[in-house]
Amino acid sequence: xxxxxxxxxxxxxxxxxxxxxxxxxxxxxxxxxxxxxxxxxxxxxxxxxxxxxxxxxxxxxxxxxxxxxxxxxxxxxxxxxxxxxxxxxxxxxxxxxxxxxxxxxxxxxxxxxxxxxxxxxxxxxxxxxxxxxxxxxxxxxxxxxxxxxxxxxxxxxxxxxxxxxxxxxxxxxxxxxxxxxxxxxxxxxxxxxxxxxxxxxxxxxxxxxxxxxxxxxxxxxxxxxxxxxxxxxxxxxxxxxxxxxxxxxxxxxxxxxxxxxxxxxxxxxxxxxxxxxxxxxxxxxxxxxxxxxxxxxxxxxxxxxxxxxxxxxxxxxxxxxxxxxxxxxxxx
Ligand code: TXA
Ligand code: MG
Numbered sequence: 001x002x003x004x005x006x007x008x009x010x011x012x013x014x015x016x017x018x019x020x021x022x023x024x025x026x027x028x029x030x031x032x033x034x035x036x037x038x039x040x041x042x043x044x045x046x047x048x049x050x051x052x053x054x055x056x057x058x059x060x061x062x063x064x065x066x067x068x069x070x071x072x073x074x075x076x077x078x079x080x081x082x083x084x085x086x087x088x089x090x091x092x093x094x095x096x097x098x099x100x101x102x103x104x105x106x107x108x109x110x111x112x113x114x115x116x117x118x119x120x121x122x123x124x125x126x127x128x129x130x131x132x133x134x135x136x137x138x139x140x141x142x143x144x145x146x147x148x149x150x151x152x153x154x155x156x157x158x159x160x161x162x163x164x165x166x167x168x169x170x171x172x173x174x175x176x177x178x179x180x181x182x183x184x185x186x187x188x189x190x191x192x193x194x195x196x197x198x199x200x201x202x203x204x205x206x207x208x209x210x211x212x213x214x215x216x217x218x219x220x221x222x223x224x225x226x227x228x229x230x231x232x233x234x235x236x237x238x239x240x241x242x243x244x245x246x247x248x249x250x251x252x253x254x255x256x257x258x259x260x261x262x263x264x265x266x267x268x269x270x271x272x273x274x275x276x277x278x279x280x281x282x283x284x285x286x287x288x289x290x291x292x293x294x295x296x297x298x299x300x301x302x303x304x305x306x307x308x309x310x311x312x313x314x315x316x317x318x319x320x321x322x323x324x325x326x327x328x329x330x331x332x
Contacts (some may be wrong), residue, residue: 003162003165004162004165005156005157005160005161005162005164005165005166005167006165006166006167007153007154007157007167007168007169008166008167008168008169009169010125010128010168010169010170014168015125015128015129015132015168016132018129018166018168019129019132019133019134021166022039022040022041022047022129022133022135022137023041023133023134023135025040025041025044025046025047025050026040026047026166027039027040027047027050027051027054027164027165027166028040028129028164028166028167028168029142029153029156029160029164029166029167029168030123030125030126030129030137030139030142030168030170031123031125031126031153031168031169031170031171031173032066032121032123032126032139032170032173033093033094033121033122033123033173033174033175034094034121034173034175034176034177034178034179034196034197035141035142035149035150035151035173035176035177035178035294036141036142036149036150036151036152036153036155036156036167036173037064037066037126037139037140037141037142038051038054038055038139038140038141038142038156038160038164039051039066039129039137039138039139040137040138040139041133041135041136041137041138042063042065042066042076042105042109042135042136042137042138043104043105043106043135043136044106044135045106045108047138048063048106048108048109048138049108051063051138051139051140054160054163054164055140055142055143055144055145055160055163056144056145057140057145058145059111060111060112061111061140061145062109062110062111062113062116062117063109063110063111063117063138063139063140064096064117064118064119064138064139064140064179065077065105065109065116065117065118065119065136065137065138066118066119066120066121066126066130066136066137066138066139067118067119067120067130067136068120068127068130068131069120069131070087070091070120072136073087073118073120074102075102075104075136076101076102076104076105076116076118076136077097077099077100077101077102077105077116077118078099078100078101078102079099080099080184080187081187082184082187082190082207083097083099083184083187085206085207086182086184086203086206086207087120089206090198090202090206091119091120092120092121092122092127093120093121093122093197093198094119094121094122094175094177094179094180094196094197094198095119095179095180095182095196095198095203096117096118096119096179096180096181096182096194097117097118097119097181097182097184098115098116098117098118098181098182098183098184098185098193099115099116099118099184099185100114100115100116100185101113101114101115101116102116104136105136109138115183115185117181119179123170123174124170125168125170126168126170129168141178142156142160142164143155143156143159143160144159144160144163146235147159147235147236148235148236148294148297148298148301148329149178149294150294151172151173151176151291151294151295152171152172152173152295153167153168153169153170155294155295155298172291172295173291174291175196175197175287175290175291176290176291176292176293176294176295177196177197177290177293177294177321177322177325178194178196179194179196179197179198180192180194180195180196180197180198180199180203180321181193181194181196182203182211183214189212190203190207190209190211190212191211191212191213191214192211192212192213192214193214194324195213195320195321195324196321197287197290197318197321199316199317199318199320199321200213200316200317200320201316201317235328235329235330235331236297236298236300236301236308236329237301238259238300238301238305238306238307238308239306239307239308239330240297240307240308240309240310240326240329240330241307241308241309241310241330242310242312242326242327242329242330243309243310243311243312244312244314245311246260246262246309246310246311247266248266248267248277250309251266251276251277251309254309255306256275256276257276257305257306257307258276258305258306258307258308258309259276259277259278259300259303259305259307259308259309260276260277260278260309261278261279261280261296261300261308261309261310261311262277262278262279262280262311263279263280263281263284263286263289263311263313263322264279264280264281264282264283264284264289265279265281265282265283265284266279276305278296278300280292280293280296286313286317286318286319286322287318289313289322290318290321290322293322293325294325297329310326310329310330312326312327313326
């Protein structure tokens with residue numbers, strides 16, 4: 001029989017109880033500033049296996065290991081000066097760094113890879129929980145494999161259901177997109193594995209060298225080195241069509257059973273029909289758009305539309321991260 005899931009507020013008593021659960025190898029869904037995660041003791045083989053099972057995630061897709069202090073970086077990874085520079089500049093925050101792993105991190109966490117992805121999150125409740133647990137916490141996004149990442153505790157409850165019994169509520173995720181991932185195994189050749197709120201330009205400035213977008217394809221039957229290569233990641237069930245250009249006219253001429261999602265509110269006296277035209281932020285502010293993206297895709301998915309048409313943001317910086325998630329949501 002499966003037990004129902006429960007959402008806990010971040011009281012000292014609840015945090016102590018959830019930390020105890022983590023120390024015993026149990027799983028807890030946690031709030032982070034990017035998206036909600038499904039956390040377990042990163043040093044425990046069985047906890048890591050439990051994470052893959054709960055998500056229905058293929059074993060070849062490695063987990064991110066979360067730490068609360070810079071001292072813990074050396075416990076899980078072999079850092080280099082470039083990594084320390086990025087850590088000093090962007091941690092705690094939405095940046096994950098891939099480095100050679102230490103023996104403390106089992107292959108179950110890294111899908112057998114000799115490297116580990118490490119992040120120091122900024123969400124105060126998650127940080128407190130890592131400290132109380134006393135171990136680094138492995139946590140992928142807390143969604144069933146392939147579906148849109150959760151940005152509220154309620155999203156976790158609704159999509160993972162009884163597969164996660166303990167959910168810590170830390171409010172809506174402030175950033176709303178998964179962390180930027182940079183590969184620094186070779187510090188002379190930094191590679192961006194996933195764009196996010198820490199932008200490629202910011203990374204290049206901090207490192208003093210350009211950061212290439214990784215083009216390495218996933219090797220079949222082996223652990224995936226570049227997460228972005230997986231098709232149909234982050235997808236709603238409703239088919240998504242991405243448009244480089246979207247106009248209110250297109251929406252007005254289209255089928256009423258299709259949804260039209262703009263980045264900004266379409267201008268003025270345009271023929272906007274009520275009920276199937278949506279936007280992420282009235283003014284098109286990309287930070288606010290990113291914060292709302294996954295929740296909006298979820299609610300459109302539940303809206304019974306035949307298809308979701310989405311406008312692709314152009315440009316560098318956060319637009320690159322938003323476009324990346326939309327490309328994945330639209331690939332079938
Ligand atoms: O913002 C985030 O990063 C969230 C929160 C919970 O921290 N986590 C997250 O985890 O998005 P997940 O598992 O959904 O995505 C992590 C990605 C995976 O696609 C995986 O392939 C990649 O990180 N990854 C993990 N370890 C890696 C490694 N050693 N080398 C290359 N990629 C790695
Ligand atoms: Mg994920």
